[in-house]
Amino acid sequence: MHADDAIRKRFHLTLLALAAILALLAWEHLNGGVASHHLLANPDLPAVSNWWGLLLVPLLAWSTVGQVQRRRARARVAPKFSPLAGFLCALAYGALLSALFAHGSAVVDYAFFGLLALALVVRLWHAEYLLGFVLGMAFVTGPILPAMFGALIALFSWLVQSAALAVWRKLRSRRGLA
Known part of the structure; x- marks a missing residue:
């Protein structure tokens, strides 16, 4: 992709x-x-206004598009899972979690723990997941709280998968498979 096209796409x-x-x-x-x-x-803790979304969401979108573009430029092969598909899945998951929360459903707990389970196997630290999750939850909780929660999930996902990869590499090198 030409540099001007990339910037134009990012801007749009x-x-x-x-x-x-x-x-x-x-x-x-x-x-x-x-x-x-x-x-x-x-109510004893501070409240965060949804007006902060005017700053957070565009910054998150700008960062997300930039990260996706850099990953594509570095990739030697086409990704197995499209960033757009990841964004849409996270958007749907965030919307589902919001709807369950808004209706006081007991299923919200299962959806929450399902997100933790997903973090074990899906690279939820990629920015498109965070952006989709934030936008999916924004209509119920605003964008700030899901961004904070999503950042913790992303960190958890990165830590677990990085540790697993390090252990896997160590085991492979000990067996002479590397």
Whole structure:
């Protein structure tokens, strides 16, 4: 991809993410005001306004597109799983988790632990997963809390998979398979 095309694509996708968060904020503003959400849903803890999404979501989108472009430029072979597919899966998962949470479903606990299980085998530290998850959950919890939670899941995923890879390489080298 030509450098100008890459920047243009990055700019357009960032504008699309900005439009999505602006639409959410406009809807909230016209329906009782822009919401704030308490950390851990505890009123004793500070509340975070959804207005922060105007900063977070475009920055996350810009970063995500840049990371995907760099990964594609470094790749020797085509990826097994498209970044767009990863984004859409994370968007759907975030929307499902939000809907379950909003309706007070007991299934939300299983969906949460399912996300931890997914983190063991899927590279959830890739930015497209975080962006999709944040946008999927934004309509219920705003973008900030899912970004914080998603960042912890991404860190967990990276740590577990990096440790597993290190152990695997160590075992292979001891057996002379490397």
